[in-house]
Amino acid sequence: MDQNTKNIAWIGLGAMGSPMASIAAGSGHTVTAFDLNPAALQGLGPEVTPAGTAREAVDGADVVVIMVATGPQLDAVLFGDGGIATSLSPESVVVVMSTVGVTAVQGAALALEPYTRHVVDAPVSGGVARARKGDLLIMVGGDAEDVASVQCLLDVLGSQYPVVGPEPGDGQKFKVVNQLLCGVHIAAAGEALALADSMGLDVAQCHEVLNGGAAQSFMFQDRGSRMVAEEFDEVRSALNIFVKDMGLVTDAARAAEQPVPLASAAEQLYVRGRREGLGRKDDSVVYQLLRQGRD
Template identity: 60%
Template sequence: MTTVGWIGLGAMGGPMAQCVAAAGHAVTAYDVSLERARSLAGPGLTAVDSIQAAAANAEILVLMVATPDQVAAVLFGDGGAASQLKAGAVVVIMATVGPGPVEGWAQRLGELGVGLVDAPVSGGVARAATGDLLVMVSGSDEDLARCRPIIDAMASTAPTVGPKPGDGQKVKVVNQLLCGVHIAAAGEALALADSMGLDVASTWAVLKTGAAGSFMFSDRGGRMVAGAFDDVRSALDIFVKDMGIVTATAKSVEQPTPLAATAEQLYLTGRRKGLGRKDDSVVYDVLRGRA
């Protein structure tokens, strides 16, 4: 059994923490919504009311928050976790935050004798609940060995993609480029079908089984057809953030990403229209001019 501190119990983080607890580890968890944290408490998972309380005595501290600024505040802000972690502890960053920040945090934590494992996730809420995520893992062999039982409790696939913190984020950047462009393409295709007077649901049902099909076309396309934009599985704001990371990272290595840049503008348009907290499939309505 490993003593695990956990920060962030949102749509993904909550079920992930429950999977770790169900695997027999002692999880002490904090969320900005104490009510949310208490609702998830159960055997092996204890809710606490501060970051410091979650980090105290943690052998492994998992962060599943949304943005780089949130990670920095959790670790190094007033009342941050870094001040509570003992030498030999390992921080596992599972959010999509970009390679640059992770590399910087690894250096700062290393000066305290604390390791960092970079482990961004992909798979969505349903797979998070069943421990069936893809986790892109990077870090030192020693740190990875300590964290492996925790990661394996959440993932069906968790390959080591590099030896350094930041390598996992680089792979996740590529993943998010594909996801963001695929969602935008699905919305554009179905909007075209609608504009041509086709039955959109029938068109989607036919095309998702052929060469044009993809996970995103099947998954997000289904929500587009149903208009299920209030059933938020992944908020549009997440792709505003993630596509910003994609394009910024690409610029840092002078790699043109014209499709990603165009998709980013579509997500930004949706946010500007007040749709940031809707499901990201709402890009369909943005493209149809209905938002």
């Protein structure tokens, strides 16, 4: 096999993981994938080979990419019933591309030491549309040689993949800061447009006009357009994701003894949304949540 191609085991085929696996396979890498959801495996393109178990996917792989949702899921993939840790070789490179938090990745790297010491922490940002184009921002933490060994994969998945630190967990730290900004910006967009509506403004015009000035942001543009259209059932990023991610933000802030009052307020808004049965809606539904009781 060419040094610029890899045998890749891909674990986790959610909204982001599936197009990423397809991009990797389409670029010449050999990708064998597994997900606990049979529908995710059935939806794979012909360039990706489905596996019956996670261990089957890992058999013969140079690189193992893990793209699951939470820290407990990461732990289960590695060490749970049917976990892959015992199937790894000392040369295996494990690439964690999920947003699972600093503690989860640091703990996984430590627990993997008897099996492999090659762990790259590489959470992604950019959403499904950019995942489909190989245009993600990837925040990479890990040993320089380990990162270099998977550069050919990072090349096809992201347009930017800065190395932000030498240890597993460093990428997660950057992603926590990223999610603080994203979560607060979505909440602020929902609050601003709800206020516009309460004052009797044309919400669509407000969104259009303010996107031309200093108040504009990616989230105000992107999520704001969904808020204006009230497209809450076409889920491109579920509200439940920000319940999880803002929890990671506030956990990291407590560990660092850093006040994050805006993040804490945004977290409570997402928690309220899940409590009211909106967790599987698009995260732009925070606009509807803030307007409730006035219609």
